[in-house]
Amino acid sequence: MKDILLVVLPLLGAAVALAWPGERSRPWLLPVFAGLHTLLVVWMLVEPPAVAPTDWFGFDPIARAVLPAVSILFLACAVYAVTYLRVRPERPNRVFVALLLAILGLLSAGHQARHLGFLWITTEAVTLATVPLLHFNNTPRAFEATWKYLLIGGTGIALSLLGSFCLGYASMRGGGSGDLTFAALAAQGTALSRPWVLIAWVLLLVGYGTKMGLAPMHTWKPDAYGEAPGIVGAILAGGVTTVAFTAILRVRAVVAAAGAGAVADRTLLAIGLFSMLVAAMLLLATKDFKRMLAYSSVEHMGILVIGASFGAAGTWAALFHVWSNSLTKGSLFLSAGNIRRAAGGRTSADVSGMSAVTPVSAAMFVAGMFAVTACPPFGPFFSELRVLRAGFDTGHGAAGAIFLVSLLFAFFGLTRLVFAIVNGRPRVASAAGAGATGERRVRETLGVILPPMVLLALSLWLGLATPGVLREAWTGAAGQLSPAP
């Protein structure tokens, strides 16, 4: 019952937002419903409900290991959105608020989907619901980004549907009854037709990999993250990518049950390392600090799938990394949004010295940058360390070396750009540079500082003292995904 409530509650909020008359009071619906969602999900994290193996929907160990992170990130973004929408009164917010809440509901459904077809429907619905959020700023650049997102994301989603059909056909060819729940598919085991399983794996990896933003299917990401408001970027990078990752994890478990686990792990490792390398190179080249966050996200998606390819210990580390990445990336996106609004520009050619204009946001941006490049004692350091250790334990020394080199390059790229933005003489882009000229100065109010700060603090807490209940949740999920032989 509670698992359905997780979906219905935000959708109800979306309906209320659509009907709500007051333009100024409507954004408050976001923290209200997001807060209820977080309370509910944390309660379920502590006291997990029982899920029957045959259920096609439910708060199973995988949902339990991941969904709370998404909910917490969303809550922080929801609080931030109240202030954000107040400083953007020129844009109507009815659709924006309603769709944000709808996305929370759909993400909850996607994480709890235990059925191949249902999973696809929710992922597709999330993709479509994000489209109007991307062009919230209503600029030609935003439309361009939206168009690319639609075409690339749409094609990826289409391929994952084709992959789902192929997996269904593999089951039919193996004498299956047409039950497309992951449990039923895995129970068929090696009876699944191997050629069709392999075709399905490739298509699903490409399809959901596009949604995650793995290289070389990442090309929509810098445009979308660069043009969308910071909150949308944070939810895309920490929530929407996560649902695609859990999709890949669930499919991988079926492929492994069909006896092709080694092939799946090799492809995951290859695509993960490629993503990390590509992202590191792009991070060294970019001058735009919002696009920088997109490339960093590509890198971290690479880390996730690399972790997933390193057996049960690696999967555990990947789930840990989902948490540390979501929370840290959320903090970075929100503080970057503050800097962007005050500066009026986004490239190191236009902007510098932001530590004088927006001191708190700039400090958080630097701290978040160190966190995301895996500096101790933040969460990402510990989760990446565990991924690395799982890699060495399973005999992937060369992969571990490439992993470390990519991290190093990414560190160079990120520090170079972040310090170029933060240090130096205050300089902001001409047009919207109200911050420096003083008359309509963008103030750092509590509403835009507190959410990223809390996220950063949570990332720190995750690193210093990972709560036992989370460790247990990750162990449960890793056990479900790669059962010990």
Add this chain to the structure above:
Amino acid sequence: VNEVQNLLIGVAMGLNLVALGSNRLPSVVRAMAMQGVVLGLLPLVIEHDFHGLVALVGLMTISVKGFVIPNLLLRAMRTANIEREIEPFIGFVPSLLLGAMGTIAAVAVAHELPLLPEHVGTLLVPGALASIFTGFVLLVGRIKAISQVCGFLILENGIYLFGLLLIRSTPLLVESGILLDVTVGVFVIGIIVDRIQRAFDSLDTRKLTVLRE
């Protein structure tokens, strides 16, 4: 029954080539629309024990893919005042040749795949593969937003054809959910096309080049 089914799929495969070879946008849209109608008829032909939901899905497919979406696109074209695809990345004759080769390859590949006995004699898999390939050629090779949308829809048609392999096993609830998602997707695309047209005063995707590294 099998022959009617193969005939319909054959028509759909022919329409792929029409879409690839035509430089007039309205004919591309009409080819895609006719393909939608043909595909909507297919589940009615395939399914022996007539099911109310099957008919509903078929009817929805016909009305959405055959009429609603094409009309949306034709209207966008009229307001944008464009008729032709000029200077595509992949010319019309090369794309036609590509399409023909793709169709032959699709038949060959489908021959190699391990199919269930009841699907061996049908054109379902070759038709699906050929349409998916055609969709990709249009997506990559054309520059007008309308042509790219048509490519995307033909790609979807191919996947729909493949989905018919599973019509007996997958619950129709899922199928109709999928159809609904696709429908909403196309509406969203239509709206964005409209916005691009207003923002850039053109449906030429070559103008969408501000964002690059």
